[in-house]
Amino acid sequence: MNLYGGQVNKLIEELESLPGIGSKSAQRLxxxxxxxxxxxxxxxxxxxxxxxxxxxxxxxxxxxTDKEICPVCANKxxxxxxxxxxxxxxxxxxxxxxxxxxxVYHVLHGAISPMMGIGPGDIKLKxxxxxxxxxxxxVIIATNSSLEGETTAMYISKLxxxxxxxxxxxxxxxxxxxxxxxxxxxxxxxALEGRVVL
Numbered sequence: 371m372n373l374y375g376g377q378v379n380k381l382i383e384e385l386e387s388l389p390g391i392g393s394k395s396a397q398r399l400x401x402x403x404x405x406x407x408x409x410x411x412x413x414x415x416x417x418x419x420x421x422x423x424x425x426x427x428x429x430x431x432x433x434x435t436d437k438e439i440c441p442v443c444a445n446k447x448x449x450x451x452x453x454x455x456x457x458x459x460x461x462x463x464x465x466x467x468x469x470x471x472x473x474v475y476h477v478l479h480g481a482i483s484p485m486m487g488i489g490p491g492d493i494k495l496k497x498x499x500x501x502x503x504x505x506x507x508x509v510i511i512a513t514n515s516s517l518e519g520e521t522t523a524m525y526i527s528k529l530x531x532x533x534x535x536x537x538x539x540x541x542x543x544x545x546x547x548x549x550x551x552x553x554x555x556x557x558x559x560x561a562l563e564g565r566v567v568l
Contacts, residue, residue, distance in 0.1 A: 378404070430501070432494045433459045433477045442466070442474055449473040451507040455498065455526060457481050457514055460551035465512065468559045473510070476501065481518035482525055488518075490525060499529065508536040510565060514549055527568040538565040 378400060386396035403411055427433070428440035431453075435441070442448060442462075452473030456462050462475045480493040502509070509530055513519035523539055530537045541564030550558065 427494075428477075431475050431477055432479065432497055433462055433475060447472075451505055452510065453498075453501065453506060453508070454510040454512050456512050456550065457519065457522070458551070461512065461514075461549075464550045464553065464555075464558060465562070468555045468562070470559050471562060473508075478513070478522065481513055481516070481522040483518040483521070486518075493522075495526070495529070498526070502530065502533060502535060506535055508538060510538050510540065510562070511568070512540045512550065512562075515545065516547055516549075523568070531568075537568050539568050540565045 381400045381403070382393075382396045385391055385399050386393055388396075391399070403414070406414075421436075424436045425434050426436070428435045428443055429438050430443040431440060433440050433442070437444075449472050453476050454465065454471065454473055455476045455478060456465070457478050457480060459477055462477055465471050465475075476494070476498045478493040478495065478498070480488055482488060482490055482493065498509075509526070511523040511526055513522045527537050527539075540561040545553075
């Protein structure tokens with residue numbers, strides 16, 4: 371139903387296409403944006419355009435950054451010999467919030483899912499294997515506790531074990547089927563501390 375006219379409906383439809391935004395939230399956001407001063411709306415729009423244009427993968431860990439190397443990889447005080455493998459930049463951010471992990475990360479940008487047609491070549495596994503040629507002591511697999519996350523963890527474990535590098539998996543505490551980005555810091559830290567060797 372066309373209640374507001376073409377431009378408002380178009381804005382609502384575009385906002386509704388974003389993940390996690392339903393029709394009511396899209397409508398609220400649209401009305402909020404329309405009510406803002408034009409200068410503020412331009413700043414928001416320009417921030418989105420600039421981020422889309424300038425954000426890329428870190429050449430080391432594959433997280434999103436606007437630099438060649440992200441701040442975590444560039445930090446020399448981090449333990450470069452311990453790599454935590456996560457599925458997405460949101461998972462990296464969730465672990466960083468704990469303030470307790472001192473190693474570096476590798477972001478896969480997905481998980482192996484034969485049902486969805488996503489194989490090992492569709493995620494950033496080749497880049498991880500290349501990193502393992504350096505001075506790496508341990509790989510902590512922190513993929514989600516879903517079927518896809520577990521499949522990915524087992525695949526990575528089988529790839530790394532022959533190299534002699536220690537491979538561990540985050541411990542229970544993370545609910546099965548849960549996504550790391552929605553789990554509180556205490557649970558994430560306990561899962562990290564209780565990780566087990568695969």
